[in-house]
Amino acid sequence: MLNQSRRDFLKTSTLITSATLGLNSKSKAASKYVLSEDRMGVLVDTTVCIGCRKCEWACKVAHNLPTEPIDTYDDRSVFKEKRRPNDKALTVVNEYPNDFTDKFPIDVKVQCMHCDKPACLSACIVGAFSKHENGAVFWDSTKCIGCRYCMVACPFQIPAFEFEKALKPDIKKCDFCYKDRTFKGKLPACVEICPVEAITYGRREDLIKAAREKIKMYPNRYVNRIFGEYEVGGTSWLYLASKDFEKLDFPKLGKDPAPGVSEAIQHGIFAYFVPPVALYALLGGIMWINKNKKSKEQEQDK
Amino acid sequence: MENMKPKMMQKNFFTPTVIGLTILAINGLIFLLIRFVWGIGAVTNLDNQHPWGIWIGIDVAAGVALAAGGFTTAALGHIMHKDQYHSIIRPALLTAMLGYTFVALSVMIDLGRYYYIWHPLIMWNGSSVLFEVGMCVMIYVMVLYIEFLPIVTERFIGRVNLPGFLKKLNKPVDKFLRVLDRGLEKTMFVFIIAGVVLSCLHQSSLGTLMVIAGPKMHPLWQTPVLPLLFLLSAISVGFPMVIMESVITSKSFGLKPETNILADLSNIIAPLLGVYLAFKIGDMVIRQTFTYLTEINTSSVMFTLELLIGIIIPLRLFLSNEIKKSPTGMAIASFLVVLGVLMNRINNFLVAYNPPYAQHSYFPSIGEISVTIGFVALEILLFRFFVINFPIVSVPVYSTPQTKFAIRGGSK
Ligand code: SF4
Numbered sequence: 001m002l003n004q005s006r007r008d009f010l011k012t013s014t015l016i017t018s019a020t021l022g023l024n025s026k027s028k029a030a031s032k033y034v035l036s037e038d039r040m041g042v043l044v045d046t047t048v049c050i051g052c053r054k055c056e057w058a059c060k061v062a063h064n065l066p067t068e069p070i071d072t073y074d075d076r077s078v079f080k081e082k083r084r085p086n087d088k089a090l091t092v093v094n095e096y097p098n099d100f101t102d103k104f105p106i107d108v109k110v111q112c113m114h115c116d117k118p119a120c121l122s123a124c125i126v127g128a129f130s131k132h133e134n135g136a137v138f139w140d141s142t143k144c145i146g147c148r149y150c151m152v153a154c155p156f157q158i159p160a161f162e163f164e165k166a167l168k169p170d171i172k173k174c175d176f177c178y179k180d181r182t183f184k185g186k187l188p189a190c191v192e193i194c195p196v197e198a199i200t201y202g203r204r205e206d207l208i209k210a211a212r213e214k215i216k217m218y219p220n221r222y223v224n225r226i227f228g229e230y231e232v233g234g235t236s237w238l239y240l241a242s243k244d245f246e247k248l249d250f251p252k253l254g255k256d257p258a259p260g261v262s263e264a265i266q267h268g269i270f271a272y273f274v275p276p277v278a279l280y281a282l283l284g285g286i287m288w289i290n291k292n293k294k295s296k297e298q299e300q301d302k
Numbered sequence: 303m304e305n306m307k308p309k310m311m312q313k314n315f316f317t318p319t320v321i322g323l324t325i326l327a328i329n330g331l332i333f334l335l336i337r338f339v340w341g342i343g344a345v346t347n348l349d350n351q352h353p354w355g356i357w358i359g360i361d362v363a364a365g366v367a368l369a370a371g372g373f374t375t376a377a378l379g380h381i382m383h384k385d386q387y388h389s390i391i392r393p394a395l396l397t398a399m400l401g402y403t404f405v406a407l408s409v410m411i412d413l414g415r416y417y418y419i420w421h422p423l424i425m426w427n428g429s430s431v432l433f434e435v436g437m438c439v440m441i442y443v444m445v446l447y448i449e450f451l452p453i454v455t456e457r458f459i460g461r462v463n464l465p466g467f468l469k470k471l472n473k474p475v476d477k478f479l480r481v482l483d484r485g486l487e488k489t490m491f492v493f494i495i496a497g498v499v500l501s502c503l504h505q506s507s508l509g510t511l512m513v514i515a516g517p518k519m520h521p522l523w524q525t526p527v528l529p530l531l532f533l534l535s536a537i538s539v540g541f542p543m544v545i546m547e548s549v550i551t552s553k554s555f556g557l558k559p560e561t562n563i564l565a566d567l568s569n570i571i572a573p574l575l576g577v578y579l580a581f582k583i584g585d586m587v588i589r590q591t592f593t594y595l596t597e598i599n600t601s602s603v604m605f606t607l608e609l610l611i612g613i614i615i616p617l618r619l620f621l622s623n624e625i626k627k628s629p630t631g632m633a634i635a636s637f638l639v640v641l642g643v644l645m646n647r648i649n650n651f652l653v654a655y656n657p658p659y660a661q662h663s664y665f666p667s668i669g670e671i672s673v674t675i676g677f678v679a680l681e682i683l684l685f686r687f688f689v690i691n692f693p694i695v696s697v698p699v700y701s702t703p704q705t706k707f708a709i710r711g712g713s714k
């Protein structure tokens with residue numbers, strides 16, 4: 001109830017704000033990239049993942065990040081704590097208890113979701129992020145000024161910052177192995193190494209179809225939801241799970257794209273510069289009238 | 303009739319307070335040095351969950367709001383042409399100029415790659431709220447410097463006195479200043495209106511900044527009308543800031559407080575605060591967020607305090623006539639408004655921000671606090687320096703000089 005009315009209010013007041021501030025210019029809102037029909041994605045089946053963390057290792061190697069040898073990744077004690085991707089590891093796997101059997105805990109790989117309507121891209125002050133044809137959301141080091149607004153904006157709290165560096169600190173996040181692999185038609189490093197095919201790379205639409213099929217075939221195995229299909233306008237990474245996603249630390253998000261409201265306000269205020277210019281003219285008019293009034297009064301005084 | 307005219311204050315720069323402030327400023331600068339040598343992580347408590355701390359929440363967000371006195375007095379004095387307020391325009395302008403300079407500095411020290419601060423000038427992202435705020439603030443700082451220029455020309459025309467071999471340049475510099483002054487006088491209205499427009503834009507956009515954080519921000523604060531609330535609060539904090547600073551300046555330079563002007567200003571504050579309060583409560587009622595106030599936690603307490611101390615109590619105070627007879631009373635009521643807006647900005651940017659995977663909550667480090675306090679101390683010191691060395695504060699003069707530079711030009 002509460003949520004419903006809040007969402008409605010959100011919508012109406014956004015409309016009011018943009019209407020009162022000038023024109024409602026939907027036309028301009030974020031049309032910088034075109035979402036390709038054939039954009040790719042990755043389907044993560046958390047019921048298949050065995051938590052071997054080979055993907056963590058492969059990711060580090062692919063991105064020239066320092067890493068321990070691969071056999072150290074067998075150590076399952078890291079699962080005691082919940083970890084997050086950071087500037088030293090762009091993807092991590094967390095483990096959650098399985099309510100039905102202790103034998104098969106649920107392992108969830110976490111990384112940037114490569115949103116279809118990325119909040120980071122909309123927010124970045126210099127436009128350092130770009131959404132590519134294959135779905136990758138890529139960060140450009142030559143532009144970034146290190147303001148960290150993308151971190152404030154991302155609904156999944158993914159971008160990480162190199163706080164320890166005094167010079168040229170980077171924003172670090174999964175880049176879909178864009179430059180070296182997916183751009184050239186190769187698999188992402190994590191997908192390539194996964195020994196049990198828990199993660200599948202493919203056309204996003206095909207993946208959704210496949211996921212639906214899986215849910216239909218094994219209704220007892222999965223909750224009836226593909227996380228990422230609609231969340232914040234859809235994401236390239238998609239998840240299947242046997243348990244409520246919220247219990248697996250997925251954020252509770254609506255279907256509206258994360259940057260939607262702020263972009264509507266923004267473009268309302270700046271609709272073709274009409275509102276600022278109108279305000280300027282209005283103030284100029286007031287100033288002129290008051291000035292004339294003053295000089296008339298002074299003349300009468302004389 | 304008694305006339306007010308801006309004069310340089312005849313005072314020594316150094317007092318015990320000034321020395322204390324200097325120590326605070328130096329302390330801040332030391333931590334700043336550490337930040338530049340070892341990185342942001344070495345000085346701050348920021349992490350991947352808490353990308354922004356008090357350098358953004360207080361130094362930038364609150365800093366911009368508290369410098370609003372500049373554009374509100376300009377609107378009142380220049381655009382509405384209420385001449386009786388002319389004596390407060392210069393101090394307010396100086397505060398705004400210093401305030402925004404330090405806002406820019408704070409942004410700079412908080413940027414991971416501060417040496418790329420010019421990037422937004424050539425790399426545009428129209429959908430980014432931060433981009434818009436950045437551009438507006440950048441242009442507004444320039445406008446403020448231009449608005450301040452006439453004070454500089456007034457100070458030096460007829461008194462250019464360069465040392466040593468530069469003496470030869472005295473005449474040309476003087477001439478240049480006079481030309482500049484005349485040019486500025488004719489075009490100033492362009493900048494004054496631009497200043498007000500730019501202020502309205504970025505004061506409100508500063509509120510839009512957190513909208514994109516969506517559910518990461520506590521529903522008590524997260525609302526699509528944030529830009530409006532930010533603009534209204536900025537407008538209502540402008541005059542209290544001017545009053546506070548005027549009373550303090552009068553005290554520290556041993557002048558008679560301008561009780562009448564300040565009381566007139568106070569009359570405007572109550573309605574402004576009322577409008578802000580109405581929107582804040584209205585927003586809460588429409589979104590039904592008052593339900594969050596029934597649970598006691600940091601957010602609900604901070605929200606209530608912000609509302610009570612920052613709006614309701616000062617509103618009541620400004621409605622009483624007793625208060626308006628005493629400069630101290632007005633200063634206290636004003637202080638509450640200032641405190642309220644400061645709390646509001648801290649709440650919006652830090653308290654309300656609940657990152658989804660935080661292991662612990664954010665509290666500023668000694669280093670962050672030192673830098674913030676150091677910057678405030680520096681600002682006060684610079685304010686004092688300018689008030690002593692430039693004609694900022696108005697004092698009563700009894701003979702009314704008609705021509706602008708005649709007296710000073712002749713006396714030297
Ligand atoms: S998950 Fe965050 S960082 Fe990744 S694309 Fe979406 S908004 Fe950007």
Ligand code: SF4
Nearest residue numbers: 124144145147148150
């Ligand atoms: S930190 Fe870099 S990438 Fe992130 S918003 Fe700022 S400039 Fe853009």
Ligand code: SF4
Nearest residue numbers: 049050052053055194
């Ligand atoms: S490599 Fe595959 S099975 Fe192993 S943790 Fe990663 S996703 Fe799971």
